[in-house]
Amino acid sequence: MLTWLKKQKEQILSPILDWVQIEVTTHCNAECIYCPHTFAREDWLSAHFPLTLFHDLLPSLSHTNLVFLQGWGEPLLHPDIFEMVRLCKNQGKKVGFTTNGMLLNKKNIHTIVDLQVDILGVNFAGTTPSSHNRIRKGTDFNAVVAALEYLQRIKAERKIRKPAVHLAYIMLASNFDELSRITRLANKVGAEQVVASNLTLIQEPQLFQEPLFNNPQRLNEYSRTLVIIKKEAAANNILFAYRDPALNETSCVCPENVCQACVINVAGEVGPCVFTNPILSGSSGKAADKKVLTIFQGQPIPLETFSFGNIKNTSLTRIWGSKRYWEFRNLFDPETRLLPREILAGMPPSCQTCYKRMVSS
Numbered sequence: 001m002l003t004w005l006k007k008q009k010e011q012i013l014s015p016i017l018d019w020v021q022i023e024v025t026t027h028c029n030a031e032c033i034y035c036p037h038t039f040a041r042e043d044w045l046s047a048h049f050p051l052t053l054f055h056d057l058l059p060s061l062s063h064t065n066l067v068f069l070q071g072w073g074e075p076l077l078h079p080d081i082f083e084m085v086r087l088c089k090n091q092g093k094k095v096g097f098t099t100n101g102m103l104l105n106k107k108n109i110h111t112i113v114d115l116q117v118d119i120l121g122v123n124f125a126g127t128t129p130s131s132h133n134r135i136r137k138g139t140d141f142n143a144v145v146a147a148l149e150y151l152q153r154i155k156a157e158r159k160i161r162k163p164a165v166h167l168a169y170i171m172l173a174s175n176f177d178e179l180s181r182i183t184r185l186a187n188k189v190g191a192e193q194v195v196a197s198n199l200t201l202i203q204e205p206q207l208f209q210e211p212l213f214n215n216p217q218r219l220n221e222y223s224r225t226l227v228i229i230k231k232e233a234a235a236n237n238i239l240f241a242y243r244d245p246a247l248n249e250t251s252c253v254c255p256e257n258v259c260q261a262c263v264i265n266v267a268g269e270v271g272p273c274v275f276t277n278p279i280l281s282g283s284s285g286k287a288a289d290k291k292v293l294t295i296f297q298g299q300p301i302p303l304e305t306f307s308f309g310n311i312k313n314t315s316l317t318r319i320w321g322s323k324r325y326w327e328f329r330n331l332f333d334p335e336t337r338l339l340p341r342e343i344l345a346g347m348p349p350s351c352q353t354c355y356k357r358m359v360s361s
């Protein structure tokens with residue numbers, strides 16, 4: 001009776017969120033050249049989000065519109081990924097995840113269609129096999145494109161629109177020129193949307209030139225090209241979303257919708273984005289023993305992690321409603337009364353050194 005009452009209370013009081021992102025796994029079958037999973041592979045904590053914890057979390061998602069099953073890992077490696085999708089769909093939620101596409105076999109594609117997954121994001125790092133396969137090591141451009149073409153066929157046969165396919169393109173200096181062919185690729189695989197992101201977490205000195213913002217001599221060219229691509233995509237009914245790569249170090253805008261969404265990592269920690277909680281194990285095997293290193297302004301610094309609480313011992317509703325979380329959201333609230341210098345000074349260290357914030361204006 002007490003448990004039932006607690007669940008009811010949780011459902012009623014749960015926060016109204018645009019989405020909750022849940023890191024269902026930190027296992028990955030790829031080795032992308034820019035990913036912390038690749039650089040920190042010896043200390044990486046590979047784990048799956050427990051299904052029991054997922055069940056416990058559900059009452060706190062009563063007023064959440066979209067559940068996105070995504071973190072630093074490949075979601076289709078989770079043995080219960082489709083059970084998680086089913087649980088969310090049974091509660092009337094929209095569900096999505098982003099995949100590297102290597103496990104989009106026919107069986108999984110049919111399950112995704114049958115379960116009416118709403119959004120299927122697929123990662124690309126080029127519009128040719130040579131670039132994509134070089135950057136997203138362990139994945140195969142042609143295989144991913146073939147899988148998406150198969151999905152498109154199934155959707156056409158059944159006359160359905162779900163899942164909406166979104167291409168997630170990582171923009172690097174070395175693959176930028178290929179982005180001009182993204183509309184053609186999106187049309188070929190039946191994608192409705194392309195999200196082109198900047199590389200903002202730099203971990204190796206040899207990658208220093210890859211973020212677009214580290215190539216100031218090309219910034220005007222990048223901006224002009226992105227405008228042209230957006231227009232071309234729009235003419236093909238494809239939404240092309242991007243942020244201009246020019247840096248603004250004093251920007252107080254976080255592009256992660258931190259006031260209306262949150263991320264729960266594989267260990268249950270709640271934070272505003274995936275950058276605040278990548279999990280390493282270190283020698284003791286316990287989470288958060290070591291820190292991911294990132295290069296900021298030419299210097300390697302530890303990526304300071306932070307969490308507002310863990311859903312293993314506190315409900316998401318209580319965590320979201322805590323004073324500390326409220327104060328954090330107030331920094332990024334468009335209607336905050338704080339001055340820019342107060343916002344910058346009040347940010348946690350990982351936000352202060354976050355290139356994602358600096359390319360968001």
Ligand code: SF4
Nearest residue numbers: 254272273351354357
């Ligand atoms: S500023 Fe950066 S680190 Fe901070 S919440 Fe936004 S994306 Fe995450």
